[in-house]
Amino acid sequence: MRGAEALVEVLAESGVQHIFGLPGDTGVSFYDALYDNRHRITHIMTRDERSASFMADVYARVTGKIGVCEGPSGGGATYILPGVAEAQGSAIPLICLTSDTPIGQQDKGVLTELDQESLFRPVTKWNRRVSSAETMADAVRRAVRMATSGRPGATHLALPADTLEGATPAASVYGIPDFARAPAMRTRPDPELVQRAADALAAAKRPVIVAGGGVVTSGAWDALTTLAESLHIPVATSINGKGSIAETSPVAIGLVGGNGARPYANACLASSDLVLFIGTRTESTTTSHWTLPDPVHGPDVIHIDVEPWVIGNSYRLVVGMAGDARLALEDVLIAVAHPTRVRHANRERISALLGERDRYWADVDRQAAITSTPIKPARLIRALRDQLADDAIIVADPGTPTPYLGAHYELRRPGRTTVIPRAHGGLGYAIPGVVGAAYAADGRRVVAVTADGSFGMSCGELETITRYNLPAVIIQCSNGAFGWIKELQHLYHQDRYFSVDFNPVDYAAIARGFGFRARQVTDPADVDDAIRVALNDGGPYFLDVVTESPITETPPVAAWQAAGARRTSSDLVGAAVSDE
Template sequence: MKLNGSQIVVECLKEQGVDTVFGYPGGAILNIYDELYKHSNEITHILTSHEQGASHAADGYARATGKVGVCLATSGPGATNLVTGIATAYMDSVPIVAITANVGVPLLGKDSFQEIDITGVTMPITKHNYIVKRVEDLADTIRNAFRIAKEGRPGPVLVDIPKDVTAAVTEYEAVIPEPIERKTDYVRTEDLEEAARLINESRKPFVLVGGGAVISDANKELKELVEKIQAPVGDTLMGKGAFDGIDEKYTGMAGMHGTKATNLGITECDLLIAVGVRFSDRVVGNASKFARNAKILHIDIDPAEINKNIMVDCSVQGDAREILKKLTPMVEKASHDQWLARIRELKEVYPLKYEQETLTGPAVMEEIYKVTDGDAIIVTDVGQHQMWAAQYYKYKEPHQLLTSGGLGTMGYGLGAAIGAKVGRPEKTVINIAGDGCFRMNMNEVATAARYNIPVIEVVINNHVLGMVRQWQNLFYGERYSATILNDSVDFVKLAEALGAVGMRITKRSELKEALEKAVSLGRPVVLDCQIDRDDKVFPMVPAGAPIEDVFDQDDLKKEK
């Protein structure tokens, strides 16, 4: 049958099972929006307050559901406003498809009104991108975009469609998408045998799990391996939930704000089994001294990550879940009682701790955990609150923590929380933000209120840019350059003005009741939690130092 380009876009979205898109209209994309209007009973469109919010919402939807998230924007500034969200998804391997419109083909390259070479702009931050200049190519391009976004190591794909292509007519025939198989092409028997040999010879194995284990949903297979070899387990920020955070073998997060038990465990182990980890600088610290007593086994889907940041002794390339299915039967059952006793000692001697009497970031996280029974989807922005959420909420399964780990995007959280709640309406969804981050995306409270999407925005409000101030306090002689936010902005009134419920919390005794009310209301809520401006995230590793140089507040007191 003959359809125009806009009809083809919508039909291809339906082919892919898309039920929700996030976006913001404009002149170049009007034809597509007109077609979406006609299919509003099949595809829900969420109008965000800003295109960046749409890209983050598509990201949050994808992370929470495991499906491809979709965002739409018009040409020029509409398209460029997606860039930060696309880069965020790229760094964290999140499958989204961004559909932008552009000026007509005859006007391309002529500095036309609201024209931008968005494929050129996004080339370094997409898995692939397209500009479709012939309507005959449109359907297959969109189908390829979804396949590329999802297969292998996921990532964002952008499709740019000139306006005249959205109006042009061609033949269209529906196609049922083929299932995307897990990548096992490069899983070699000799690699598995070498990996099994290293594990069997190890006396002090340590498992470190990253975002790849979450993406592959390898939690069941990971637990089977850990139980068989009796090894302690730490995770990266992106690996939260791949291994149960309340399991006795769990030691906490690794890296700059990781626990002493994990950082010292990695330093003392004789074999580090890294599953879906890219060995980022915030995890390894001084790369030349990382896990220097250990051999390293690296399991990852992307060959570009092998030996990129850390040289390893053995690697197995492919989907983490499929590799673990093959590897676990090949390893011998072990006990490692002495090694596990050492890890228990580290956990007992160096627990996470904080001031118990006052309202603090950690106190907020622990109370959120209690009120939600550890079953919420936690979204975060970036900064101190992000680290507290990683340290003090115990994640039991994959896709529970949605956070910008690679790009570190302030302003990510609220849009992502909206996307997550739309995708998983049965879940309580809570975004943890600092007051600096909240200022960057607080306009999306209006989006949540417009559609009555009951997300809970918890603002850890210390009236400063907390993480930057912490560095200024510890390493810059207390010169607080441009980090103080001590002004008269009232987040409670702001929430109410945007159509949400606002509550202020100034004492720890007020915390439980406010959180329970927020969860029960079924409306968007902003909780303004006032904490001290000099509360710090501990433990901490100085930039460039080996991770065993981790220190906490007790170490600072000893130095004084």
């Protein structure tokens, strides 16, 4: 059996059903093996290697299975890195395969020769150049195991052309279906630490749980909901943790931190006397650059994560506990001695938070009802929420869409239905990402929410969407600039705008050129109908929605809103002095 055939066989037997990528001359043997197995593995040809890695990342987030991307040697290996880095940073199971120049031609200056192991080392959990066809099957199995076990992440195999052509012993070729999805091997936390955490939760007067993406990856939403509702403990989430609990639960308080947070949720966290972080790295966004909660004078902290090295990274702990999120939450609830007593003690606080939530949503309703032009992003998000089913999947770019989806798009069911890249925040994610979502969705609606800055980085994948006739709706927020950076220049650099603005572009016409049905929306009164038509169309549909700039409509980003308020106050003082 050739090495390429062994590679494909192990992947297929390990549950891989989709691969995203594009061809190169060093990988022709791999494509020949895929051809023979096209009834088992669907290959989705992309227009760019970066897009292939984003597709695989989103596919893995939605299914829980390994996302697989592939590309050629040389430039292809350098182009494919962004989605690999994003998956690794967000703990998403992904395998990246890149063909490589022949081992027999190493160090001779052959075209596209590159030290791929060194290139991928900083952005993967494990990576290897397969130097012999005899070890091909072993290497593929290790890549699968490493991707889905422990803290999930990205793995990489460099596949020299002569290794793909060489002979692999047939007896070594078998798959490992038990490692097909994450988490592949759940680990139970130390019972003594579980009891300490349970006692601390029960004793706290103002506890809060902050759930990260690890809760969603673990499928721990039922365990989290049961624990929190049984004890009446409020639950906040990170952006990647959105979906850890239905946001309609009486204990859910939405996102916290610096991007897309609800102000009352941040206030709740700031005033807590104990915080249980679970499945989160306690990174800068969720903690507002490690000020929320206060690391010196703030609450006691419990930290639970599957990866020991992140536990206690940012806060001094009363309990640190390594283990799978679902198992840990189940064990903690069992260990609480008097749950009814704890629930009664926390009841009044939950009632007050529900009142805060009602006032928050009333304000969101007010923002969504504004009919001025350009269109308010809040109005667009409300229209989406009104018309999308609860199981619809939204893939968003990290710019304008993120804070509004985080703050204003209420999830009525748990699970990962919003996908946003938060490890590195690379633009150009949503358009290719919706392809991965479409292959993962199992009939559910898929929508990309992007912006004009991202469009220029990934519009080639519009052709991929129409080539496969995917029922994807792409909604673009167009404000004519790299809006996130322009807002920073506005708030912190005295409106010294530099290299952030675009020429006017007919994005709908471009989309039509790729085979989409498309329209531009400029009137707020047309938003609901435009979305309805797009969703009912059944084919690829592109909406270019001209939205208000962050300069005049500050997104729900905590630091920006505070800076905007200071700027407004300063302007008012200056005007008063001028009047005198």
